[in-house]
Every structure is written in structure tokens, then in C-alpha cells.
Amino acid sequence: HVYLDTVVLLGGVAAQLPAQERFTFGLGAALASWLWFFALAYGAxxxxxxxxxxxxxxxxxxxxxxxxxxxxxxxxxG
Structure with missing residues (x-):
């Protein structure tokens, strides 16, 4: 599941962005992922x-x- 989200979904969205915005998008996605898993672990x-x-x-x-x-x-x- 993690590979599907990372490669297919995020990769598909990033591919539609202009080249100069891909790094910022990737950085934001990585930060959001880190915050999510930190909150999940701390909340647990x-x-x-x-x-x-x-x-x-x-x-x-x-x-x-x-x-x-x-x-x-x-x-x-539907």
C-alpha cells in the first residue's frame, strides 16, 4: 500500500506539475507523511x-x- 501511494498516486500528481514545482511538492509530501506517522505513533x-x-x-x-x-x-x- 505504501508503494502504491508513493509511486503511483504521488508520482502521478507530481508528473502533472511543472518541473520547478516538483521538488516543493515532493518535500511537502514527505513532510506530510512524516507528520502523519509521527501523530499516529504518538496518538497510539x-x-x-x-x-x-x-x-x-x-x-x-x-x-x-x-x-x-x-x-x-x-x-x-453512484
């Missing part, structure tokens, strides 16, 4: 005590299921 550390309880996992799983159902519904609606 902060939320670890919360997810020691099974109820927390049920709430998270239910939330993810509802989001997936909403996306599927919207895709079916």
Missing part, C-alpha cells in the same frame, strides 16, 4: 491505556464498520 501511545478495555475496541470496531457501510452505500448510489 497516548491511547494505549484506553484500549486495554474490551469496550473501547468494540466502540472502535463499530465506528469503523459504520464508516465502511456509509462508503459502500455511497458507492452503490
Amino acid at each position: 501511545r497516548l491511547l494505549a491505556p484506553l484500549f486495554t478495555r474490551p469496550t473501547s475496541w468494540r466502540v472502535l470496531d463499530t465506528s469503523v464498520a459504520l464508516v465502511m457501510l456509509a462508503v459502500a452505500y455511497q458507492l452503490l448510489q
Whole structure:
């Protein structure tokens, strides 16, 4: 998944930019990626005590299921 995002999606967007803007775009994409993974790791550390309880996992799983159902519904609606 990481290679698909990096090579195909970001590469496709960068290819449409003028040559002088590609470096800035790449730098911004790298910074955004670093910030995302830093926030993900730090947030996981902060939320670890919360997810020691099974109820927390049920709430998270239910939330993810509802989001997936909403996306599927919207895709079916066209």
C-alpha cells in the first residue's frame, strides 16, 4: 500500500506539475507523511491505556464498520 501511494498516486500528481514545482511538492509530501506517522505513533501511545478495555475496541470496531457501510452505500448510489 505504501508503494502504491508513493509511486503511483504521488508520482502521478507530481508528473502533472511543472518541473520547478516538483521538488516543493515532493518535500511537502514527505513532510506530510512524516507528520502523519509521527501523530499516529504518538496518538497510539497516548491511547494505549484506553484500549486495554474490551469496550473501547468494540466502540472502535463499530465506528469503523459504520464508516465502511456509509462508503459502500455511497458507492452503490453512484
